[in-house]
Amino acid sequence: MKSWKSLQTLLASFVMVTVVTACGGNAGSTPAASNTAEGSANSGSASGDVKITLLNSKGEIQTQLEDAAKAFKEDYPNITLEIIPVPAGQSPFEKASALYAANSPSTITMLDTGDVEKFKDRILDLSGEKWMSDKVDGSTDLTTFDGKNYAFPLSIEGYGFIYNKAVLDKAVGGSFDPATITTTQALEDLFKKTEASGTGALIVSPMDWSLGAHYLPLAYAGQSADKAVVNQFIADLKAGSVDLSSNTVFNGLMDTFDIMKEHNIDKASPLAGTYERGPEVLGKGEVGIWFQGNWAWPQISSFDTASGAYGFLPVPISNNPDDFGNTQISAAVSKRLVLDKEKSTPEQQSAAKAFLEWMVYQEKGQDFLINKANIVPAFNNITLEPKDPLAKSIQAYIAGGKIQESMSALPADHWSKLGASMQKYLAGAADRATLAKEIQDYWPTVK
């Protein structure tokens, strides 16, 4: 009986203790309280072994990153790098903020450009790093706040019309020269020639992110080669003082879109297509052109029938070949790496910095970036040539100065909301006036 009593007391006090500690833990997770950088030394033992984590939001390079972690360990035997994937369908912002809310952020987090600013109170200032002197011009502009750069530019990505050279060679009856497509008219002629040669002209993939985050922003970025004018245009959109229906660039871009709609092989049911269908029909040579970016190369290559002859065409916005945008493709740094400063120990932070430097300056790191992960790097010191034709095409455009900077810092729900408006237009459920109005109505609601 006595022992039963003491067992009761023990259990009850256990319950009490867990309740009390749980409450304490919860209080610590409120946004205000976690401001204090506690930096608990939860890893990193006396022997100098450091364990760091990287939250990977670029699902297609998960295995390559895991291999890179092994290669990195060969050079730095005391650092263990673990790669955490962001589950398919979840946004990197959502996963990263969930990890922060749980007080267990990854040491290195891979974010989209527009998200970096939100994290700036919780991440390290990287302005003093060695690679800052070798980065491509302008690659850290969007992650620099109050003169401090907070993020490592991981990859440059570009998009435009991807063409299958074998199909277009047949269409033009000779060797297709991408430099001939600089006007809307030339593009339409090319579509007609392709159709006349017995193949589909192009496929328009109806994903909201493709239409909302890639196609439509060409209307913003194409306003001028001068970044300040583009920024002013966005500011005017937010203020509600832009009349899109009379905007030349917007109308020119939508004229091109009308032609794309007209020659789309999925014209009968334009919203039924999926992302997976795009690389298949392009790779197999059922169409000549697909509007997409260089990230699609692994999928295209698995269907390739043109022995790797692919490249980018700009999206023309007028019939004057000299207009800005008619010879440029859209490209920008898309993924950024940021380092946590709240929960990581100084050892972990320096280990993470070592990893960033390893990618830029070490042979194995460069090999991972360019040869394994097919990344177009944002650093001038890297001289390795990419193997994939789309990355090569982007580098050729960069080398020729034919780049228009992608709008990589748009509001977080831009792709979803205006992507839906573009889908409506694509399906013929809305006309251009409605589309223009929906875009104009969206911007003033952005905080």
Next chain:
Amino acid sequence: MISEKGLWSRLWLRLLFTGPTLFAFATVMIVPFLYGIYLTFTNWDGISTTSTMVGFENYAHVWKDAVFWKSFYLTLKYVVISVALVNVVAFLLAYFLSSGLRGQSFFRAGFFIPNLVGGIVLGFVWQFIFSNVLVSIGQKSGIALFGTSWLAEPDKAFFALIIVTVWQYAGYMMVIYVAGLMNVPKDIMEAASIDGATAFRKLRTMILPLMVPSFIVCVFLSLQRTFMVYDLNLTLTKGGPFKSTEMVSMHVYEKAFLSRDYGVGQAEALVLFLLVAGITLLQVYFSKKLEVEA
């Protein structure tokens, strides 16, 4: 035995048995719920280290958010149609599979199985059926109805959601109705047979009134499940085409995590909770009055 002990030892004993459950319930339900209510009064964006109190501003936003009320109306439409269909189909299945059909246990199991498949997997499977299988059947056989993907047109996508919902839940509700049918007293049915009542007469004046408790449970369950639909919505249509099938849960989620407007999203979630709680309580309250004693 328990009453012989003092107040404290009784409390200890209670805590021993209910403590773990109470603890779990408090930490995963009560605390987050209260913390969530607190967040509705802030302008927190989900990550920043600071946030300010904004009073009832978020609730004013909910009131003005036309898209929220549009998706709420759409959800209401979806709930009414699918609750009606789920329960009618489930009752008919239960009625026919309790009438002594050959192999009825096998059929019961068959209709119940969709409920064992998670909403996510189920959505993906049906997405494939709607956009590939049916389309290829339609194109080969020339049936115009299936010529193009149902998921690419707003109205058809809406009905695709309803069809899958009915398919998913009817089997589960059927099991509850089967149990209800078993509980209809045999002696009353026998007496009715002796009096010469037809099968339809028996169904209308004996079985249906006696099964009101089963209906209350099933309507409650299907109401609550369809109101909160998210997984199926996400995997089958992703709210598309062009947001025309975006149900209210999905809108709330996107408000909080996509638009980075956590405060407003949380306020919308609370408004939704109150509306759904209100509707289901009213349903239970009024249908309780229909109950009869055998």
